[in-house]
Amino acid sequence: xxxxxxxxxxxxxxxxxxxxxxxxxxxxxxxxxxxxxxxxxxxxxxxxxxxxxxxxxxxxxxxxxxxxxxxxxxxxxxxxxxxxxxxxxxxxxxxxxxxxxxxxxxxxxxxxxxxxxxxxxxxxxxxxxxxxxxxxxxxxxxxxxxxxxxxxxxxxxxxxxxxxxxxxxxxxxxxxxxxxxxxxxxxxxxxxxxxxxxxxxxxxxxxxxxxxxxxxxxxxxxxxxxxxxxxxxxxxxxxxxxxxxxxxxxxxxxxxxxxxxxxxxxxxxxxxxxxxxxxxxxxxxxxxxxxxxxxxxxxxxxxxxxxxxxxxxxxxxxxxxxxxxxxxxxxxxxxxxxxxxxxxxxx
DNA sequence: AAAACGTGGGT
DNA sequence: TACCCAAGTTT
Numbered sequence: 001x002x003x004x005x006x007x008x009x010x011x012x013x014x015x016x017x018x019x020x021x022x023x024x025x026x027x028x029x030x031x032x033x034x035x036x037x038x039x040x041x042x043x044x045x046x047x048x049x050x051x052x053x054x055x056x057x058x059x060x061x062x063x064x065x066x067x068x069x070x071x072x073x074x075x076x077x078x079x080x081x082x083x084x085x086x087x088x089x090x091x092x093x094x095x096x097x098x099x100x101x102x103x104x105x106x107x108x109x110x111x112x113x114x115x116x117x118x119x120x121x122x123x124x125x126x127x128x129x130x131x132x133x134x135x136x137x138x139x140x141x142x143x144x145x146x147x148x149x150x151x152x153x154x155x156x157x158x159x160x161x162x163x164x165x166x167x168x169x170x171x172x173x174x175x176x177x178x179x180x181x182x183x184x185x186x187x188x189x190x191x192x193x194x195x196x197x198x199x200x201x202x203x204x205x206x207x208x209x210x211x212x213x214x215x216x217x218x219x220x221x222x223x224x225x226x227x228x229x230x231x232x233x234x235x236x237x238x239x240x241x242x243x244x245x246x247x248x249x250x251x252x253x254x255x256x257x258x259x260x261x262x263x264x265x266x267x268x269x270x271x272x273x274x275x276x277x278x279x280x281x282x283x284x285x286x287x288x289x290x291x292x293x294x295x296x297x298x299x300x301x302x303x304x305x306x307x308x309x310x311x312x313x314x315x316x317x318x319x320x321x322x323x324x325x326x327x328x329x330x331x332x333x334x335x336x337x338x339x340x341x342x343x344x345x346x347x
Numbered sequence: 348a349a350a351a352c353g354t355g356g357g358t
Numbered sequence: 359t360a361c362c363c364a365a366g367t368t369t
Contacts, residue, residue, distance in 0.1 A: 047365040054355065054364085088353030091368075123367045143365045161348095188365055197363075198358080228362085229350095259352070273351075297353060298363095334354060 005153075005210055006176040006183055012206035013186035018193075020052065021059055026182050030136055037109040038069040040134035041099075044126045045092055052192075058087050072097070073104035081262050082331025090333070094262050095121030111135045133181035140172045141184035145191025150174075151223035152195060152213030159224040167223070195219075234300050236271025237279055238336065240290065240308040240343040241315055248321040249340075250311075251330060259297075260333045264322075266306075266340065267315065273300035282316060285309045290346040293338045306339045308346070 010026075017026045022043035030036065042062060046055040061083060066072040072080070077097055084093035098120040103109050109130070110116055117127035128139035142150075147167050150156070154170045156163050176183050194201045200219050202208050213219035241250040249266075256262045259272060269277030281287055287307040295302045322330055327340050 044365065049352090049364055049366055050354080051356070051364050086354075088355090089366085091352065092366090095367080121367070125366060129365070141365085144363085145365070185365090192364085261352090295353090296355095297351095299351065 005174045005207060008206045008210075009186045009190065010176075010179055010182060013182055013189065016189065016193075017182075017185070018052075018189055021056060023185065024181075026186075027179070030134070030181070034108055035068055037130065037134040038072075039063065041069075041109065041122075041126075041130050042072075042096075044129050044133075045096055045099075045121055046087065048092060048126065049089060050087065054087065058084070069100050069109070070104045072100040075100075077262070078264075078331070082264070082329070085263065085331040086334050086337070088334075090261055090263055091257075092121060094256065109134070111137070113137060113139045129184060132184045136180055138175055138177045138180040139184075140168060140175050141187070142168050142171050143188060143191075145188040145195075146171055146184075147223055148197065149187055149191045149195045149207075152200070152219045153207060153211050155212035155216050155222065157222065157224060159226055161226070163223060231296075231298075232273070232300050234271055234273065234276055234302045235305070236277035236302060237269040237281075237305045237307060238266040238293075238339045239268065239281055239283075239287075240266060240306060240339070241283065241311050242308070242324070243311055243321065246310065247324055249324050249327065249343075250315050250319050251322045252317070252319040260335070263333050263336075264330050265332060265336045267317075267319065268304075271302065271304070273297060281307065281309070283309060283311060283313070285311065291342050293335065293342055295335045295338065302335070304335065304339055306342050308343055 014026045022039050043059055046058055065083060066075055080097050081093050084090060102119060113127050113131040116122050116130050125143050128141040131137040131139040132141050150167045150171045151163065156166050158166060194205050198220060202214050202219065208214055211219065213222050242248060251264050252267050254260050254263050254265050267282050269279050271277030287309050290306045290308050292303050292305045295304060332340060
């Protein structure tokens with residue numbers, strides 16, 4: 001019974017697998033090549049909480065700039081952070097570099113789930129995914145897609161996150177010894193294309209006959225999720241400080257932890273997800289209000305006012321003058337890229 | 348254990 | 359428009 005589930009799913013995958021830049025076609029043996037685990041790992045980290053469409057151009061750029069884990073390990077933090085700009089969850093990029101250096105140091109990626117799990121930025125999901133997809137290990141790979149598919153398949157009604165243990169145990173019963181990587185990716189393809197959150201396409205599902213959630217009537221209500229918290233509204237100010245008739249702008253590097261940590265940015269008034277900014281500019285002067293940018297984070301919505309000043313002196317603290325013509329290469333996170341766009345439009 | 352941590356696309 | 363949420367990890 002459970003064996004027939006994995007067999008049905010793999011048959012479906014053989015016919016319906018998505019063609020993705022980091023993926024082998026179904027059934028193709030694992031390459032005996034050190035760059036293969038690197039590409040799997042890189043794609044998995046990029047895909048954490050991030051859509052396939054968003055990842056594609058970043059994966060292409062990273063693999064062109066740094067074709068191997070050794071190349072990435074040798075890159076500067078600044079270059080990697082700048083290349084990650086716009087993808088979000090920047091702690092991933094900070095951990096990416098740490099992980100690359102650790103892996104280069106030990107001479108390649110480890111092949112076991114436990115060793116992978118000990119690397120920076122690899123949690124339960126990513127360690128299992130790399131073990132299965134890069135090394136063919138029969139690891140139990142559970143992401144949000146698998147949670148949804150399994151909760152429905154076995155009609156697990158307990159609410160998340162409490163249901164995770166039961167979901168994982170159920171997932172383990174259908175994980176095959178062979179083609180573990182294909183199986184993991186098949187579950188994720190099924191979850192993203194067929195067993196979708198809102199309107200599952202049960203008529204196209206290779207597991208419909210076995211699905212207890214479908215039998216029970218309302219597969220779309222599973223898995224049961226906890227109520228969502230309200231997202232606070234915050235206000236802050238960013239400062240566009242120029243010299244040389246607006247040809248250079250003052251940029252800072254944000255602290256290594258916290259929001260947009262380690263990213264180059266415009267100076268601001270200390271706003272955070274927890275509190276509004278002070279509004280206080282870093283320099284006295286005749287500031288011009290250029291407008292505001294609205295930006296949604298996971299746990300706060302921000303209105304960022306943008307003020308501009310052509311300055312004689314240097315602002316206090318660490319920072320650098322950056323050619324405005326090259327602002328696109330500064331590696332600004334989307335929030336500050338929008339603020340910069342506003343400044344350039346109003347200049 | 349709960350909260351922090353980005354962004355863009357879909358509905 | 360507003361809300362949802364996607365191949366999660368860290369503290």
